[in-house]
Amino acid sequence: MAAPFIGSLLGWRAEPWEKHNKLVPNIADASHTASMDHALGVFDQLNVSRPDSGGPIGPEKQASGMALEAAVEQDLTTALPQLEPGVGWIVNRGGRIHSFRQYSHLAELERELAQNPTLRSIFSGDYATHPDVTVGIDDDLPQPRLHANVSCKFTLRSDRAQNSRQEALVMIRNRRGRSPHIVVVTVEPELARLASIARGMG
Structure with a gap:
């Protein structure tokens, strides 16, 4: 079954412990390289733009x-x-x-x-x-x-x-x-x- 609601759940979050308060996909484990790579790939496929380009900030x-x-x-x-x-x-x-x-x-x-x-x-x-x-x-x-x-x-x-x-x-x-x-x-x-x-x- 498709998940038409997925876009409303995706966004970016700040990781304060990352250098320069790095923004990461809210589905990613920022400490895990493979998780970050796959999450960025998902965001790219679904056209989730970064906040500085009008992209969403994800829920807490x-x-x-x-x-x-x-x-x-x-x-x-x-x-x-x-x-x-x-x-x-x-x-x-x-x-x-x-x-x-x-x-x-x-x-x-x-x-x-x-x-x-x-x-x-x-x-x-x-x-x-x-x-x-x-x-x-x-x-x-x-x-x-x-x-x-x-x-x-x-x-x-x-x-x-x-x-x-x-x-x-x-x-x-x-x-x-x-x-x-x-x-x-x-x-x-x-x-x-x-x-x-x-x-x-x-």
């Missing part, structure tokens, strides 16, 4: 992830009914997976854990995830079915890649019924970091 690091989540939510909300009209699509940011049919049993588990500190220390949160964006389908049953879980990572460092993979494993392991599609959306330019998700090396 803390806001980048939230901006990506909002853009993905909006895009899926618009695109899915066009691709498959008649399906009861439910697209939301955040939320809990136990609101979906395959994971409704986790709500009961959560209630038990709230009352039992010993059990709570054993499970240690390994039973639940907090999705960035969920895609559900309302099929006229008491609870909607989770069709896809979308993990939004503006860039990938090793811990972020591992978080996405771990979240996917938890969702696959704890489901009852059909597994949802597991999706990662990122603007990460470095190929080795992208490969780490599929290879489980993150």
Whole structure:
């Protein structure tokens, strides 16, 4: 699926520790040569001009992830009914997976854990995830079915890649019924970091 929103997320940021307060692509790891090279290539292909030529300043690091989540939510909300009209699509940011049919049993588990500190220390949160964006389908049953879980990572460092993979494993392991599609959306330019998700090396 195309990402028409990508242009609104790209821009430049200043790295104060670089000589002369250097401007770098906001998707790049300024300390990583390959990341910088690939990011500059992406910006060149997408015609993202530098600020001194009228180019955009990117969102602050803390806001980048939230901006990506909002853009993905909006895009899926618009695109899915066009691709498959008649399906009861439910697209939301955040939320809990136990609101979906395959994971409704986790709500009961959560209630038990709230009352039992010993059990709570054993499970240690390994039973639940907090999705960035969920895609559900309302099929006229008491609870909607989770069709896809979308993990939004503006860039990938090793811990972020591992978080996405771990979240996917938890969702696959704890489901009852059909597994949802597991999706990662990122603007990460470095190929080795992208490969780490599929290879489980993150």
